[in-house]
Amino acid sequence: MKDCQDKLLVYACSGCSSAAQTANNIALKMDREDVAEMSCIAGVGGDVKPLVKTATSGRPIIAIDGCPLHCAKHCLARHDVSPEWHVDLSTYAIKKQKGVDPDPEEVDRTYTLLIREMPKQMND
Numbered sequence: 184m185k186d187c188q189d190k191l192l193v194y195a196c197s198g199c200s201s202a203a204q205t206a207n208n209i210a211l212k213m214d215r216e217d218v219a220e221m222s223c224i225a226g227v228g229g230d231v232k233p234l235v236k237t238a239t240s241g242r243p244i245i246a247i248d249g250c251p252l253h254c255a256k257h258c259l260a261r262h263d264v265s266p267e268w269h270v271d272l273s274t275y276a277i278k279k280q281k282g283v284d285p286d287p288e289e290v291d292r293t294y295t296l297l298i299r300e301m302p303k304q305m306n307d
């Protein structure tokens with residue numbers, strides 16, 4: 184595990200739709216597999232001090248949004264934070280549906296794609 188000060192942070196929009204929960208599940212998987220530390224985007228959007236402190240710490244960030252409304256990216260922008268890599272799952276053919284759970288196969292497929300792309304994206 185990397186030093187906590189350098190460890191990659193991951194945020195997901197974590198809303199209610201299938202796409203938002205796909206983003207959330209991918210970020211959770213990154214956290215549980217020790218690829219990145221997930222932090223809470225709601226606290227960033229809500230100006231909750233400890234969570235804003237984490238977001239503005241200068242650690243590298245991946246932000247995963249479920250659709251082109253880009254809620255996670257906008258929450259970070261409130262604090263002048265730009266993620267090193269911003270992912271919009273609509274560009275990975277993830278559909279946004281209300282009242283539908285995320286498809287575990289799509290979560291795994293997209294997770295694998297993102298892990299594969301990550302070194303290039305984070306070095307750009």
Ligand code: SF4
Nearest residue numbers: 196198249250253254
């Ligand atoms: S980015 Fe789209 S999917 Fe995610 S919380 Fe916002 S509206 Fe919902």
